[in-house]
Amino acid sequence: MRREGSAFQGVGAVFVKELSDNISSVRMLMLELLIVLTAMAALYEAITALRQNTAEDPFLLLRLFTVSQAPLPSFVAVLGFLIPLMAIGLGFDLINSEHNRRTLSRILAQPIYRDALLLGKYLAGLATIAISLTALWLLVIGLGLIFLGVPPGGEEIARSLAFLVIAVFYAGVWLSLAMLLSIVFRSPATAALVALGVWLFLTVLWPMLAPAIAQAIVPPDPRFAALGLDTPGTVIWTQLLQRFSPNDLFGEAMLAVLSPTTRTLGPVFLDQIRGAVMGAPLPFGQSVMIAWPQTVGLIACTIVLFVAGYVLFQRQEVRA
């Protein structure tokens, strides 16, 4: 049955209202403070480390994102951990709060489709995260200029922009998950707990479980073990399983984009690096090619979760 009118009618109104709510909310302020403070601490450590290293580096600005100094992880690693928190914080009550406030049936009685409400809210959440990340990105570039005194090159800007885009896709995965759970569970507390549980599982537990499962699938070969090497089959399976975690996909994509010398993200065999000039940076386009599967994985994951939420929301009763 074909519906009349556009499914996007009203998206703009929902988007503007939700964006305004997000940006002015205390919750968002707290999340931004947490991210900015943690990221700044990581950045400060990176700047300190880089100022001690006077060697010539054509990608000094990018090193701000990736260099870590104990006890803090790198700026990118911090974001890898905190972006999901921000997305979950924005998305866990996206739909169930409308049920609980008894506003859903009133809003859907206006001449809009459910699609507009869902899409408007999702895009507003994503835009909020994108704005925060862009501000953070500008802050990094600005601090880099001030403390390192080296203006960024064109390729550095391009690579850091690629970082920004991939980070937004990464946030999209967690926002989709949080939105899906806000549709499934009427209680925002339950949705938040489940979302945080999934996040902890995929970020903390899964990287430990994946090697164990890989070893069960391809037991380590004693011949490789005797040489002090990992069994290739086990390594490949470990990596494959770890890629089920968006955190791993984000980490790999960041490695490819922000470390120009990265030539591959999997196990490397000697025949693959024949003729390669070790340590030479790859052109930006080729780095993007390396990060592309991971980026597509993040986008696909976002789409799957969003579609699941969309289907459930379309079938849901809107009774206030």
Place this chain on the structure above:
Amino acid sequence: MSEQQNNSAATRPAAVIAARDLTKRYGKTSVVDAINFDIAKGEVFGLLGPNGAGKTTTILMMLGLTEISAGRVSVLGFDPARQPLQVKRRVGYLPDAVGFYDHLTAVENLAYAAKLMGLAMAERSRRIAAALTRVRLLDVAEKRVATFSRGMRQRLGLAEIIVKRAEIAILDEPTSGLDPQATIEFLDLIRELKAEGVTVLLSSHMLDQVQRVCDRVALFRAGKIAMMGSVAELSVQVLGAGFVVEVEADGAGIARRLAAIPGVGNVETLADDRFRMTADRDVRADAARAVVAANGALRRLSVDEPSLEAIYAHYFQATPSGGVRDAA
């Protein structure tokens, strides 16, 4: 649909809402079971019945907010399943215990709804100011809705319908939880809407309030419409005669003359000068004429209108399993 219903529909103005065998099933359970009704333009139509009888589900089907399992409903000539936007542009809905965004002001809440309606900014501001004046909320227009009482929220919900300039207003339990003064004010607003030609569909189980504003009612029971018609019609159906008129007058042959009035069922002589009669309509004017015709002196004339509460109670006691009747 019964023949009686068809005849009834034919005598009323064109229906703005028409349901035919409208059904909603969840699994094998029918929560709305093949109901039929017509609501005329400008009519105030009451949906009555206990909780879970199917009133809200019927409303949601009319708005295209829940799928129809079988049958069809037409709202202002549009099919809510295929043309939900056309329906929602013309129909205002005030849900039970309406919710607003507490952190926004009354104006901001209405402005958001008006944006969703697709109104331009200038038109939006004009309509919102007019609507808030109308529901007497203009002085709190810039206050956050979090500070509003339930009555104020209900009036704000009605303001949203006014902003939309809805042709049909669907009000689901609008007065539940309101204090008597707020209820009176709200019912007055409903009457004002009717006076402007807005068709009002009022779902409630506050029988006295429904009786005060509704032209006709449909009594829901277990997903079916058990009875439908005006209160007077229902009273004739269920109670035999709904109006009880008492006459106190001197004169010869008054009882005989009162009994001859069309619509009078029974005349009881309480004393030499006191009579009580039951009728299917308000016959006070005819009774006064009868006393004058008998050269009598009329001292008192009173009427007890049929009570929806009495009809409701009598119906459910008389037919515990529930039959379907149409009084219209």
